[in-house]
Amino acid sequence: MDKERKKSAKAFKKAERVIPGGVNSPARAFSAVEMDPIFIERGEGAYLYDIDGNKYLDYVNSWGPMILGYNPPQVQKKLKKQLKKGTSFGAPTEVETEIAELIADFYPAVDKVRMVNSGTEATMSAIRLARGYTGRDKIVKLEGCYHGHGDSLLVDAGSGVATLGIKGSPGVTESIAKETIVVPYNDREAAEKVFAEYGSEIAAVILEPVTGNMGVIAPEPGYLEYLRQITRKNEALLIFDEVMTGFRLARGGAQELYGIEADLSTFGKIIGGGMPVGAYAGRKEIMDYVSPVGPVYQAGTLSGNPMAMQAGLATLKELKNKKVYSELEAKGEKLEAGFKKNIEELGFPAYFNRVGSMFTLFFRAKKVKNYQDVKSCRQKLFAAYFKAMIEQGIYLPPSQYEANFISLALSEEDLEKTISANYQALKKIKAEL
Numbered sequence: 001m002d003k004e005r006k007k008s009a010k011a012f013k014k015a016e017r018v019i020p021g022g023v024n025s026p027a028r029a030f031s032a033v034e035m036d037p038i039f040i041e042r043g044e045g046a047y048l049y050d051i052d053g054n055k056y057l058d059y060v061n062s063w064g065p066m067i068l069g070y071n072p073p074q075v076q077k078k079l080k081k082q083l084k085k086g087t088s089f090g091a092p093t094e095v096e097t098e099i100a101e102l103i104a105d106f107y108p109a110v111d112k113v114r115m116v117n118s119g120t121e122a123t124m125s126a127i128r129l130a131r132g133y134t135g136r137d138k139i140v141k142l143e144g145c146y147h148g149h150g151d152s153l154l155v156d157a158g159s160g161v162a163t164l165g166i167k168g169s170p171g172v173t174e175s176i177a178k179e180t181i182v183v184p185y186n187d188r189e190a191a192e193k194v195f196a197e198y199g200s201e202i203a204a205v206i207l208e209p210v211t212g213n214m215g216v217i218a219p220e221p222g223y224l225e226y227l228r229q230i231t232r233k234n235e236a237l238l239i240f241d242e243v244m245t246g247f248r249l250a251r252g253g254a255q256e257l258y259g260i261e262a263d264l265s266t267f268g269k270i271i272g273g274g275m276p277v278g279a280y281a282g283r284k285e286i287m288d289y290v291s292p293v294g295p296v297y298q299a300g301t302l303s304g305n306p307m308a309m310q311a312g313l314a315t316l317k318e319l320k321n322k323k324v325y326s327e328l329e330a331k332g333e334k335l336e337a338g339f340k341k342n343i344e345e346l347g348f349p350a351y352f353n354r355v356g357s358m359f360t361l362f363f364r365a366k367k368v369k370n371y372q373d374v375k376s377c378r379q380k381l382f383a384a385y386f387k388a389m390i391e392q393g394i395y396l397p398p399s400q401y402e403a404n405f406i407s408l409a410l411s412e413e414d415l416e417k418t419i420s421a422n423y424q425a426l427k428k429i430k431a432e433l
Ligand SMILES: *Cc1c(COP(=O)(O)O)cnc(C)c1O
Pocket: 117, 118, 119, 120, 121, 123, 146, 147, 148, 149, 208, 212, 213, 241, 242, 243, 244, 268, 269, 278
């Protein structure tokens, strides 16, 4: 029952000639699952349609933004309206203030917001601001967390970097990399040691409060509180990179879910509603350190672009209703119960992690709580599972080092279909173990 993907195969060959690896972001390559990427024609609700006419139930959500599903009418409407007025002016528009107000409303720790064009730009700018504000150089990052591809943060990173099995990247100089100190996630003692040694030189700790880019891992009880406390004590800033978790785990992201206020927060994905957007935000006294009021320079020709702001605002407005999150949680619970039952029934060596509408099925039997645990997963099994799922029309992120996303567009039947596909896939690969 292999799906025919002739047009995709052809399109990929053509793309490879003019685009490195045939893709504009390495996460889209299917190298870890030894397949060619699938070329998409369109998306509608919970489904993606490829150029060969195959239909897939989607758990990638364009890597996070599409929490409402693909092509939501509320967003479409706003984009069409803006399109008639113009796509870019390079001058302020009212929609920029409106979306900033909404973000500040959702996040108690946020007074002011600066819009940029990607998550990468958001974290790069937040790091620069943290260094400028504190007058310190060193950054602490957690092993396996991914914060975009900025030089300072491309050290022991997750997502595509982990999938490709590389430690850092040529082109990131020694002198930059050495200002970044990497400690394991969920490890208080490691953080404590680093602060004992470098406390007065550390500008900030940056982390994914719930990780997605090494697969989904929740913070152990007290861990985030500990980081909040030790950064405060050492007068370093705590940066929550909520590019993935922001507006997804709760309206106020991981900060609302765990009751922690970060000094700086970075956003992306959902705030753009499927358009290229990022943002960094925080308390007034820190944010006012940014140009033009403050000395830390940061700018962008297309920042706050009206098309992008309209898509983001329309998406965030849908998330104003807190019921959205209980609905996502219910969907997550259903899927979790189904997957766990399958694992148990088949006696399959897998471990399921979920926080809200983010989850990862890890191919190892024992608990997964940090990057080393993820690295010990059986990648070949993951690849076999991915293939068995895609052949049943379920589109998952093509790497063990990623989060799966549940969107509001998924119906009860969609979830049931996924649970039974999961059973079939695990059964099939178990026979081949
Ligand atoms: C996706 C992601 C980024 C990078 O965002 P881009 O828009 O891809 O540059 C940064 N941090 C986290 C936590 C992410 O998930």
